[in-house]
Amino acid sequence: MKFYKDHYDVIVIGGALAGLSAALMLADKGKDVLVLERHNLPGGIATSFVRGGIEIEAALHEMMSIGSRDHRLKVGKFFDDMGVDIDWLKVPEAYHAAIPGLEVTLHPGLETFAREVDAAVPGTYDKVLAVLNLCHTVFDSVNELSIHPMSKPQMLLKHEAFVKTAGYSTQEVLDTFDLPQKALDLLAPYWIYVGTGFRELPFTIFSVLMADYIGYGSYIPRKFSHEMSLKMAERAEAMGVQIEYRQHVDKILVRDGTAYGVRTARGDEIYADYVICSAYPNKVYTSMIEPADAVPVKAIKMVNGRRLSLTAFSVILILDKSAEELGIKDYSVFHGDTMDTNACYDELKGLGPYRYITCICHNLANPDATPEGTCSYSITTLPRVDGWKTVSADEYDRVKHEVAKQLIDYMSEYLGVNLLDHVLECVIETPMTVAHYTGMWNGCIYGYAHTMEDHIVARLQTAEEEHFIDHLEFSGAHQISGDGMGPAVTNGRKAAKNVLDTMAKEAKE
Amino acid sequence: MKVKGFLKDVGGASRVTKARLAAFENASPLPVMDDPIGNVAREWHPGKIDLVVTDVRPAGKTATTVRFERPDGKKLPPFYAGQFMVIDFPMGESLISRPYSISSAPYQARLAEHAFVEITVRRSKGDGFICDYINGSVEVGDRFRGMIGCGQFYYEPLRDAKHVVALAGGVGITPFASMAREIAHGTLDFDLTILYGSVSSDDITLKDELDQLKSDKLHIVHVLSGDEPNWNGERGFLTAELIQKYSADDTTYFICGPQVMYRFLRGELAKLNPPQRRVRFEVFGQAKDITAFEGYPQEVKDKVFNLTVVRGIHEDVIPAKATESLVVALERAGIRIETGCRSGECGFCRTKVLAGDVFICPESDGRRAADRDFGYVHACTAYPVSDVKIKIPIE
Ligand SMILES: Cc1cc2nc3c(=O)[nH]c(=O)nc-3n(C[C@H](O)[C@H](O)[C@H](O)COP(=O)(O)OP(=O)(O)OC[C@H]3O[C@@H](n4cnc5c(N)ncnc54)[C@H](O)[C@@H]3O)c2cc1C
Numbered sequence: 001m002k003f004y005k006d007h008y009d010v011i012v013i014g015g016a017l018a019g020l021s022a023a024l025m026l027a028d029k030g031k032d033v034l035v036l037e038r039h040n041l042p043g044g045i046a047t048s049f050v051r052g053g054i055e056i057e058a059a060l061h062e063m064m065s066i067g068s069r070d071h072r073l074k075v076g077k078f079f080d081d082m083g084v085d086i087d088w089l090k091v092p093e094a095y096h097a098a099i100p101g102l103e104v105t106l107h108p109g110l111e112t113f114a115r116e117v118d119a120a121v122p123g124t125y126d127k128v129l130a131v132l133n134l135c136h137t138v139f140d141s142v143n144e145l146s147i148h149p150m151s152k153p154q155m156l157l158k159h160e161a162f163v164k165t166a167g168y169s170t171q172e173v174l175d176t177f178d179l180p181q182k183a184l185d186l187l188a189p190y191w192i193y194v195g196t197g198f199r200e201l202p203f204t205i206f207s208v209l210m211a212d213y214i215g216y217g218s219y220i221p222r223k224f225s226h227e228m229s230l231k232m233a234e235r236a237e238a239m240g241v242q243i244e245y246r247q248h249v250d251k252i253l254v255r256d257g258t259a260y261g262v263r264t265a266r267g268d269e270i271y272a273d274y275v276i277c278s279a280y281p282n283k284v285y286t287s288m289i290e291p292a293d294a295v296p297v298k299a300i301k302m303v304n305g306r307r308l309s310l311t312a313f314s315v316i317l318i319l320d321k322s323a324e325e326l327g328i329k330d331y332s333v334f335h336g337d338t339m340d341t342n343a344c345y346d347e348l349k350g351l352g353p354y355r356y357i358t359c360i361c362h363n364l365a366n367p368d369a370t371p372e373g374t375c376s377y378s379i380t381t382l383p384r385v386d387g388w389k390t391v392s393a394d395e396y397d398r399v400k401h402e403v404a405k406q407l408i409d410y411m412s413e414y415l416g417v418n419l420l421d422h423v424l425e426c427v428i429e430t431p432m433t434v435a436h437y438t439g440m441w442n443g444c445i446y447g448y449a450h451t452m453e454d455h456i457v458a459r460l461q462t463a464e465e466e467h468f469i470d471h472l473e474f475s476g477a478h479q480i481s482g483d484g485m486g487p488a489v490t491n492g493r494k495a496a497k498n499v500l501d502t503m504a505k506e507a508k509e
Numbered sequence: 510m511k512v513k514g515f516l517k518d519v520g521g522a523s524r525v526t527k528a529r530l531a532a533f534e535n536a537s538p539l540p541v542m543d544d545p546i547g548n549v550a551r552e553w554h555p556g557k558i559d560l561v562v563t564d565v566r567p568a569g570k571t572a573t574t575v576r577f578e579r580p581d582g583k584k585l586p587p588f589y590a591g592q593f594m595v596i597d598f599p600m601g602e603s604l605i606s607r608p609y610s611i612s613s614a615p616y617q618a619r620l621a622e623h624a625f626v627e628i629t630v631r632r633s634k635g636d637g638f639i640c641d642y643i644n645g646s647v648e649v650g651d652r653f654r655g656m657i658g659c660g661q662f663y664y665e666p667l668r669d670a671k672h673v674v675a676l677a678g679g680v681g682i683t684p685f686a687s688m689a690r691e692i693a694h695g696t697l698d699f700d701l702t703i704l705y706g707s708v709s710s711d712d713i714t715l716k717d718e719l720d721q722l723k724s725d726k727l728h729i730v731h732v733l734s735g736d737e738p739n740w741n742g743e744r745g746f747l748t749a750e751l752i753q754k755y756s757a758d759d760t761t762y763f764i765c766g767p768q769v770m771y772r773f774l775r776g777e778l779a780k781l782n783p784p785q786r787r788v789r790f791e792v793f794g795q796a797k798d799i800t801a802f803e804g805y806p807q808e809v810k811d812k813v814f815n816l817t818v819v820r821g822i823h824e825d826v827i828p829a830k831a832t833e834s835l836v837v838a839l840e841r842a843g844i845r846i847e848t849g850c851r852s853g854e855c856g857f858c859r860t861k862v863l864a865g866d867v868f869i870c871p872e873s874d875g876r877r878a879a880d881r882d883f884g885y886v887h888a889c890t891a892y893p894v895s896d897v898k899i900k901i902p903i904e
């Protein structure tokens with residue numbers, strides 16, 4: 001029985017957002033694409049599941065880079081261009097910050113945001129707006145430069161702010177504004193979406209984060225992130241992409257330094273001119289390349305020289321009262337005993353107690369998310385992999401329940417309601433859950449940490465040299481744009497673009 | 510604009526690039542397969558594993574307990590008491606799967622030597638297929654493949670009350686047998702009262718093994734529906750009145766038994782009106798007679814349709830009876846499809862309907878909303894009502 005064609009232009013390993021974005025873009029250019037996904041549905045962690053008859057979002061808090069219908073940002077525009085028609089719902093606020101001495105709800109729009117910070121910390125409007133404007137200028141430059149690269153002198157002329165802040169951490173740049181601590185605290189909460197403390201976080205990344213989320217707000221698909229993943233997959237299939245689920249790729253086949261196909265756990269050998277891989281380079285270079293000696297030492301040094309970023313721990317509760325009855329007022333709330341991002345980042349190394357927590361109540365952006373009289377409430381922390389690496393299979397359930405209990409107690413105290421009295425369904429997602437469903441290396445959902453030694457500007461500059469096997473591209477959070485579902489799409493498109501560029505170049509030669 | 514000074518500011522990009530290259534230069538050149546988090550995930554969920562039968566023994570007059578170990582006797586995957594396992598049975602050309610609740614305790618799967626899991630299976634009244642095969646043909650030394658630790662029917666301390674009343678009918682006792690053993694072992698902590706409905710006192714599945722475990726944390730109340738003059742325990746069905754008698758102020762009800770019992774107990778529990786979060790039913794199982802469900806198009810019930818099955822670029826056409834699920838049609842034709850609960854809940858059998866119509870068992874439609882919009886079904890609870898074309902994963 002023959003399940004596959006003799007040959008494809010491109011095989012994409014992994015049918016999550018990055019892989020599907022790559023497949024869409026390649027299919028749009030008429031390429032013959034096969035997507036192999038290990039799970040039985042698309043999306044990776046951009047998915048949902050059903051418990052007790054209620055559909056529950058698995059991971060998405062908010063999508064960045066979508067924009068409104070009249071002013072689409074790059075990811076929203078890509079979906080539109082590809083004919084992936086998603087029913088986007090706007091998240092009403094940026095976030096509610098529940099931090100020492102402050103309870104403030106902030107809304108998107110740079111001026112609105114600055115005004116609301118000023119209301120909480122009077123006299124800060126001009127400076128806060130200046131920070132946000134600087135972020136926006138850098139953000140514009142990043143977007144433009146990713147499409148039109150230019151020479152260094154030209155860059156300095158046209159993209160001065162970008163060039164001059166590139167070498168600094170977020171903390172170094174923020175320090176120059178001389179803002180009161182409370183205002184800084186209100187600017188900090190989103191840090192967890194990029195996952196490094198400000199001492200190490202490149203200001204470039206902070207800029208993109210703030211300009212995108214605060215400038216334009218965020219969105220969620222009405223039918224959970226599964227709507228997004230499924231619509232991408234359906235559209236790709238309609239464009240001729242072959243997607244096969246439950247196919248686990250064991251090996252990437254390499255000859256003369258060039259990838260030419262894959263072998264699945266089932267034993268199928270499938271051939272293609274190019275392979276795009278969503279698995280972590282750590283896994284690929286240590287166990288997936290056949291023959292193993294096709295992996296140069298430089299590739300091993302590269303993965304060993306990078307630090308894994310964050311994984312996820314979420315307690316998702318379906319509660320038997322409405323958000324209103326429980327006193328839950330905002331879609332997205334960031335809670336911190338401290339807003340010192342460096343201290344928070346250190347704390348995430350352990351197994352708790354975690355004190356930087358993100359809560360999402362879906363019903364407040366999507367009233368129909370759960371049946372009437374109930375609501376969905378997720379309590380999330382994004383630990384580093386270090387602590388979880390020490391947990392054995394026999395300890396796992398105990399640790400998981402201890403951490404879950406800590407998070408529930410923390411939020412119960414904040415809300416003044418014992419959440420445990422209202423639990424209809426309780427789902428605990430851990431780094432192991434991520435590893436189980438997606439196969440991601442150490443359950444790490446964020447790729448490599450954004451640091452000054454692993455800076456996006458440097459990632460762009462050295463991309464060529466870090467390309468160790470011809471016709472093999474990577475896509476996923478471990479690539480240039482880093483973590484997040486919006487960046488996943490960008491990373492996937494970048495991989496597809498690399499393939500298309502190489503195809504064009506080799507056709508000329 | 511200025512951050513620290515012109516030269517330092519404009520040198521940023523080359524500074525970070527140098528830092529990157531230096532970090533890689535100083536890194537170890539040795540490959541490290543360092544994925545302990547993935548390893549824990551694989552230890553809990555290795556997928557289907559090889560199992561060998563090491564014991565077969567009666568569990569009452571009409572049921573059999575089968576013990577499985579790994580061929581090398583090593584630890585089995587951890588699971589929660591109450592969960593089921595899925596076993597593949599080679600039947601001629603086909604590989605047919607069935608879910609069975611694990612009747613042994615989680616700690617027994619983690620013993621250092623001869624770790625095991627057990628299932629307890631009831632003989633049918635003549636219409637069973639796999640259950641009668643197990644009650645007669647399975648022998649020590651037989652090998653199967655199985656997946657351990659499926660389903661949501663287990664005690665969750667963050668959700669459930671400390672006092673649990675289990676309502677068990679017939680072989681529905683099995684998940685509670687696992688809980689009872691784990692409680693007796695001291696590794697699961699709640700008060701469990703099992704109201705166990707059987708027909709006659711001489712045919713109670715697992716009676717002797719369970720009665721031995723009774724303690725102040727574990728009560729087993731046998732309730733007989735048959736006519737037995739000498740019985741001085743509880744009689745009749747599991748009525749609201751009886752359930753009330755054994756309930757505490759805050760009680761979680763776990764219910765497992767035959768489909769008719771579910772319908773009856775929904776009514777009885779409604780009379781007690783416990784909060785929704787305190788009532789947990791095990792999945793429904795495969796519908797015994799799909800034509801009995803509301804909305805089933807009776808006019809097709811005797812038909813056999815053509816089912817076109819797409820796997821990759823390959824297509825087959827097989828017959829599919831209107832009264833059997835797509836999964837059964839595939840299994841009869843020897844086409845492998847992965848299944849778990851066979852009750853519409855777990856989604857293992859997620860299938861795309863490319864053309865044609867199916868009837869979905871209304872009791873067990875566990876699909877995602879977007880899946881419904883795009884014609885995905887759970888094939889174990891989807892019945893053809895026309896010629897149908899589906900796409901399923903290659904196994
Ligand atoms: C979560 C769960 C836990 C369970 N736990 C237990 C337990 O602990 N103990 C227990 O005894 N039972 C348990 N069951 C029930 C068990 O899974 C089976 O349903 C039961 O044993 C009956 O299976 P059977 O094959 O004998 O009968 P049926 O499933 O009724 O067999 C007939 C079915 O097989 C199909 N069929 C007939 N011939 C063929 C053929 N040649 N090829 C393919 N298909 C064919 C028929 O169309 C029909 O659908 C559980 C069920 C669930 C859902």
Ligand code: FES
Nearest residue numbers: 849850851856889
């Ligand atoms: S096998 Fe569980 S939904 Fe079909």
